[in-house]
Amino acid sequence: MVIDFYKYQGTGNDFVMIDNRSLFFPKDDVALIERLCDRRFGIGADGLILLENDKDTDFRMVYYNSDGNESSMCGNGGRCLVAFAKQLNVIDKTTTFIATDGLHHATVGANGLVSLQMIDVDKLTITPEYTFLNTGSPHHVQIVNDLEHYNVKEKGAAIRYSELYGKAGSNINFVSQINEDTFAVRTYERGVEDETLACGTGVTAVAIAMNATGVTSAKALHLNVEGGKLEVSFDKLGSQYTNVFLKGPAQFVFKGQIEI
């Protein structure tokens, strides 16, 4: 069978997008999804996303990591899927869609930037060395020295596979402060098992963790990632973070057909 696919990227976090409103895609074929995401034997991507119909919202997001397994929320993937839904004329400039972690509202700006509302956060584990929180996906956040030369793959894998996170694992974010409201972030992603150029749920976790631990009092933060720049803003009420928004570019790269 030959299928149509679309390739998108958001700050270098890249995805294969498939319009699965007719439910033709073999969703349980882990090896197929892994092959489609393979950068040598397939199209190449950090993940694959299906756009499906949903009876209560504009569409449903189904997300797979590049290892072929369905996973939790992907912030950059969600932003790219909104741009894809607009390209398919499923939506115009605003949308509400459903993902594994619940409802998401999003807006496509005139500049092409996509702003995506993320889940509220009220549970953080704060230790002297790191902060752990779930922003739709699990994230370990740790400030390090010399981020530029940090071995993210090696150090990230060591924490991801440590006793701390057990079988489920976690995504691992290494952070360095640039000024009061700007941070540089490099992320090791679970399910890709490598550093990616950006992670949306990751920078969201970093922004909240930096505020919660008093590193910054800013509620609108700039996050510089390897593939570009993202913004995260939120309201804080006691220990609860609400109206959490992740904003940044979401760009169509190319489309094509592939035999599966």
Ligand SMILES: N[C@@H](CCC[C@H](N)C(=O)O)C(=O)O
């Ligand atoms: N790149 C993503 C995160 C994708 C999910 C993650 N790899 C996991 O399995 O937890 C993002 O932009 O949020």
